[in-house]
Structure formats: C-alpha cells, structure tokens
Amino acid sequence: MTDDALLPPEELHARLEAIGAERYHVHHPFHHLLHGGKLSKAQVQAWALNRYYYQASIPAKDASLLARLPTPELRREWRRRIVDHDGDGTHPGGIERWLKLTDGLGLDRDYVVSLEGLLPGTRFAVDAYVNLVRSRSVLEAIASSLTEMFSPAIISQRVSGMLRNYDFVSEETLAYFTPRLTQAPQDVDFALSYVKREARTRAEQEQVLAALRFKCSLLWAQLDALHFAYVEPALPPPGAFRP
Amino acid sequence: MTDDALLPPEELHARLEAIGAERYHVHHPFHHLLHGGKLSKAQVQAWALNRYYYQASIPAKDASLLARLPTPELRREWRRRIVDHDGDGTHPGGIERWLKLTDGLGLDRDYVVSLEGLLPGTRFAVDAYVNLVRSRSVLEAIASSLTEMFSPAIISQRVSGMLRNYDFVSEETLAYFTPRLTQAPQDVDFALSYVKREARTRAEQEQVLAALRFKCSLLWAQLDALHFAYVEPALPPPGAFRP
Numbered sequence: 001m002t003d004d005a006l007l008p009p010e011e012l013h014a015r016l017e018a019i020g021a022e023r024y025h026v027h028h029p030f031h032h033l034l035h036g037g038k039l040s041k042a043q044v045q046a047w048a049l050n051r052y053y054y055q056a057s058i059p060a061k062d063a064s065l066l067a068r069l070p071t072p073e074l075r076r077e078w079r080r081r082i083v084d085h086d087g088d089g090t091h092p093g094g095i096e097r098w099l100k101l102t103d104g105l106g107l108d109r110d111y112v113v114s115l116e117g118l119l120p121g122t123r124f125a126v127d128a129y130v131n132l133v134r135s136r137s138v139l140e141a142i143a144s145s146l147t148e149m150f151s152p153a154i155i156s157q158r159v160s161g162m163l164r165n166y167d168f169v170s171e172e173t174l175a176y177f178t179p180r181l182t183q184a185p186q187d188v189d190f191a192l193s194y195v196k197r198e199a200r201t202r203a204e205q206e207q208v209l210a211a212l213r214f215k216c217s218l219l220w221a222q223l224d225a226l227h228f229a230y231v232e233p234a235l236p237p238p239g240a241f242r243p
Numbered sequence: 244m245t246d247d248a249l250l251p252p253e254e255l256h257a258r259l260e261a262i263g264a265e266r267y268h269v270h271h272p273f274h275h276l277l278h279g280g281k282l283s284k285a286q287v288q289a290w291a292l293n294r295y296y297y298q299a300s301i302p303a304k305d306a307s308l309l310a311r312l313p314t315p316e317l318r319r320e321w322r323r324r325i326v327d328h329d330g331d332g333t334h335p336g337g338i339e340r341w342l343k344l345t346d347g348l349g350l351d352r353d354y355v356v357s358l359e360g361l362l363p364g365t366r367f368a369v370d371a372y373v374n375l376v377r378s379r380s381v382l383e384a385i386a387s388s389l390t391e392m393f394s395p396a397i398i399s400q401r402v403s404g405m406l407r408n409y410d411f412v413s414e415e416t417l418a419y420f421t422p423r424l425t426q427a428p429q430d431v432d433f434a435l436s437y438v439k440r441e442a443r444t445r446a447e448q449e450q451v452l453a454a455l456r457f458k459c460s461l462l463w464a465q466l467d468a469l470h471f472a473y474v475e476p477a478l479p480p481p482g483a484f485r486p
Binding site: 029216224237 | 366371467471478
C-alpha cells in the first residue's frame, strides 16, 4: 500500500484502535494511582475538581459543532450528546452527575463551579479541545470524539477500583459513570461510521488519525498537570486548589 | 479604598509587581534546576526544544494584536516587537537566535522547527496565550505582555547560572538573551504606561491584573509539563521528545 492510498475502512479502524492502545490516558500513572487506591482523598478531590472543567466544557464544544452540521439527521444525533451532558430539566445530565461526585467528595459546589481552584494546565488542555472543534473541519471535530472508543474499559476499571479501594466513594457518588457505559458506545457507533464514510481521501484519513492523537494528548496532559501538582513533586501552582 | 474604586496608577503598578513576586516562573523548581546546573544536557535540550514553540508563536500573537490597534503610533510600537522576533532579513531576530541555542545544544534544527517532539502541555499553554490575545480586549492583550517586567531578573540568573554550570553552553549559544535585556525594559515602559493610562475603571484594572495572572500561569504550566516529562517522574507522553 503506498503512502497516499486510501485505507480500507477496517484498516482505518485498526489504526484508530492502535492510537488508543498507545496514547489513551488509561496508561497514565495518575490513572493507575487513582483506580489502584493509592491516592489520598485530597488527591481524588483535586482530580474531580479539575475534571469538572472538562465535563462542563463538553456541551460548549458539542454546541459549536452542532452549529456547523449541515443536516437535521446529523444535528439530532449531536444534539443528543448535549442532552446527555446538560440534562432535560428533569433527569440530571452528566454535569449534574459530576457535581454529585464532587459533593460526595466533600467539595463545596460553588467553589467547584467557580473554577477558582482549577489548574492552569487543565484549563489550557480543555480549551484546546473546544478550540479544535471550533476551528477544524467537521470531520476532524467528529473524529476527536473517538476517544470514547476506549472509555468503557477505563470507566469500568475506574469505578470498580475506586469502589474497592476508597471508603469515601460510593456507587451513588460514582453515578456519573453508569450511563456513560451505554452512551459512549452509542456515540462511538455513530462517529466511527461517520469518519469511515466521510474521510474520502488518504489526507482526510490522516486528519482523522491526527485529531484522535490530539484528543488523547489533551486527556493525557490533564493527568500530567494533576500528577505534577498533587502527587510528585506535589507543587500546586499559585492560586490552585490546595487540599 | 472600596472594592470598586479606581486604583491610583502606583497602586496598580504595585499590584502588578506583587503578581510577579508570587507567580512568575522564576519560582518554579524547574527554573531552579535549570540555572542551578542540576539538569542533564538532555533535560536542557527538552527545555530549549519546547520553549522554541513559545518563541515561534510570539510574532503570531503580536501580529493579531497589531491587526487590532487603532493608530499608527500604537502599531509602530507593536510592529517593533515583531521585528525583534522575526528579524529584518539581515539581523537575526529572536526566533533565529533561539535556534542558535537549540543548534548549540546539538538538536537537529528541522526536528525542532517541525514541533514533532513538542510536549502537548507546551502547545496548549502557548496556544492559550495566542488565543487570549486574539479574543480579549486590546487592554488585556497588552497587559498580558507585562511578564517582561520580571524577565530581566530571570534572564540574568539563567544566563550566568547556565554559563557557570554547564560546559555544553557558551555565551554564543545563549546569545538569544542578550538583546532581551534591553528590549524587554523598552517594551515594558510602553505597556505599563498604556495600561496605567487606558484602564479607566476599576473593572478594567482588574482585567489588567487578571491578564497578567493568566500569562504567569501559562509560563508556569510550561515548566510543569517539562518537569513532569523530564525530571520527575520523567515520563514524556507518547510521541514527545525522548533524549
């Protein structure tokens, strides 16, 4: 196969899987510490507090994509993601469920939502995601959502490990994750079919792969920032959350 | 003084200085290791390689501000900064001088310029700076340049410490920094007068202070990423420069 030949869909799929195998943050030391029960409650608080900004920003990135999708079918599909995160006013969405987690960890909700204690590294990485989705093609924006191909594995590892290892978390605290186990595969089915179908040149396929690598790197960088600030050397930057 | 009273210019100045005293990256452990001679050549390479992206992005942020400045006087002042970094085709600018540093450290110039080995944390922090300057007010954009109030101190510490402690750097390798010792104060004189004069409400003065804090945090976050990847736990993310 020459370097500019279109990849068969199953080969594109295999290369996407390979990116996850190498770069998904399931391989990050902070993740191992988190689900392995090696973190203090304060360190888990720092994780939940920072990850809140990621959760809270997802609908902004999805809405900016929604605004650029060309058909009712595509927009309905993507609108569902916003409902999943923002809720419908009766059933809580992902953001509200994440705040149940930060509540359960004893963090003040106003403080979490204020973002005052956020690590700058978290902010920059999350904003990079929103900016990618705003500024790149619809194809790349949809491809960047494909980290959900790998998330059911990390979620089940995280939930079972955290329940086993921390007496300060409960199934109720971790209720965020349960619906994600069914939502994520549904989202992935759509996005994967889309990129397989719509990447019509090898250059576009390479854009798809690059978008997924970029997304992996921004999830990874969030854990780097947490690790540096709260594990080793455990030096939160001025202004950030101090346990 | 009530919380919404306009600060006298000297008080605004003092509060800007106080932000530097607390948050400038001269206090970061990576900086201490760097000028204290505690880093290996490979770690100094990683620093120079990553910092290249910051240097290379400065004219992009200055040009986006230039495009929004309203008068020839302001644009001439800001254009000078672009000349300082891009050179005039005869005298090398800051970017070219930075590449002399990476050359001197034995890094392949094509590799440096390709950004292939860049840490994602560097990219996100630097892009956050360019995005701030693009998206916020001219006042905030100019205020974000005020970290140069603090840079002559860090530059002289860095240069003398690195010359004393590393046999792989020379005055020629570090030639980037010499002109900055005169350029930075000139830039600061302008920017500081500007924000003192143009921040006409307390709310605008608070925006000035917030912009400087934001800028400090993105310089700090770049050293966090370097420290995590190359010092402790010394785990560069997939795809990043490996010595």
